[in-house]
Amino acid sequence: MQRFTLPRDLYFGENALDYLKTLEGSKAVIVIGGGSMKRFGFLDKALKNLEEANIEVKLIEDVEPDPSVETVMKGAEVMREFNPDWIISMGGGSPIDAAKAMWVFYEYPEATFEEICVPFSFPKLRKKAKFIAIPSTSGTATEVTAFSVITNYATGVKWPLADFEITPDVAIVDPSLAETMPATLTAHTGMDALTHAIEAYVGLTHQPFTDPLALEAIKIVFDCLKDSYGGDKDAREMMHYGQCMAGMAFSNALLGIVHSMAHKTGAAFSTGHIPHGCANAIYLPYVIKYNAKADASRYAAISRFLGLEGECDECLVDSLCDKINEYNIYLGIPKSMQEFGILEDEFLAKVDNIADLAIGDACTGTNPRTPTHDEMVKLLTCCYYGTSVEF
Ligand code: FE
DSSP, X not given: OOXXXXXXXXXXXXXXXXXXXXXXXXXEEEEOOSXXXXXXXXHHHHHHXXXXXXXXXXXXXXXXXXXXXXXXXXXXXXXXXXXXXXXXXEESHHHHHHHHHHHHHHHOTTOOHHHHTSTTXXXXXXXXXXXXXXXXXXXXXXXXXXXXXXXXXXXXXXXXXXXXXXXXXXXXXXXXXXXXOOHHHHHHHHHHHHHHHHHHHHSTTOXXXXXXXXXXXXXXXXXXXXXXXXXXXXXXXXXXXXXXXXHHHHHHHXXXXXXXXXXXXXXXXXXXXXXXXXXHHHHHHHHHHHHHHHOOHHHHHHHHHHTOOOSSHHHHHXXXXXXXXXXXXXXXXXXXXXXXXXXXXXXXXXXXXXXXXXXXXXXXXXXXXXXXXXXXXHHHHHHHXXXXXXX
């Protein structure tokens, strides 16, 4: 038996934020990040709408990028004191991911972070509150997914939390929020969305229900990401919907080792974070080559759907990788970890351990090819030096 779960309601299009005027309840917390929702007036708009709905509001502000376990625990404590019946999270992936994890500890104060790191083992939520997600970036699709990524800074490891219990009840996909994204963030989050759709389409647990969403999302990214990067309003709107469709696909079909590698390298180096979407964009063509060595057919199907050239499955895989590389160049994404600025000595010292962690990541189990430790070391090494994958 398989499962396909999405939010109960999805509001989209211009002024979708007005849905908040009709909300029923008495208290809501709004979880936001560093201030862009305030600066661009979206927080005020949300507050006004909630006032019209007669809902008392408390803010949880300043969730950092790549939110920490500490931020989650602090937010949950605020929720326990205030007792909201709605949790509203607004902004990029980080405040929404953090709010999802806060929700668990709000409803289950005795739970530990270690317990909820076990995928699909969450206790039943919605005994105290329901959850609304309002994304301002077009990539993570956390507004429709069963996932949240929390960073343990003590160990430098990002933990993907996974359970359909944290799939939001309502997603508000209002394109005006995504219009404010800076170009680099547009590039990184757009390539994250592309990776979600491709990994969902080729993964071991892809479904008849997720395949059409994944293919259409891939097409939307290739049609709209360059213009969206350039600031075109209509392209940004389509990217906001396309990334959401990719999210619907991967929340149910799950992901693969591009994400395993991004999760475990993101916070691993002293030279600073590799932004999630940037890491995915770098690793994606290498992983496609690696996976396609075992079975090229699903990648070939993507290429055919896009109308790319190629006489055989392997040729179609090459065309797909060429297209991804062309987008990476256009979007200013480095070709390798070395080009990104990670130090060679540090990479070589850590690659063995990172390979182990990546293999143990929750996303590895659904990858179409199961990597051995040696293969993962070799794959990471190709991604570091930008050399071609021949195994
Ligand atoms: Fe992602």
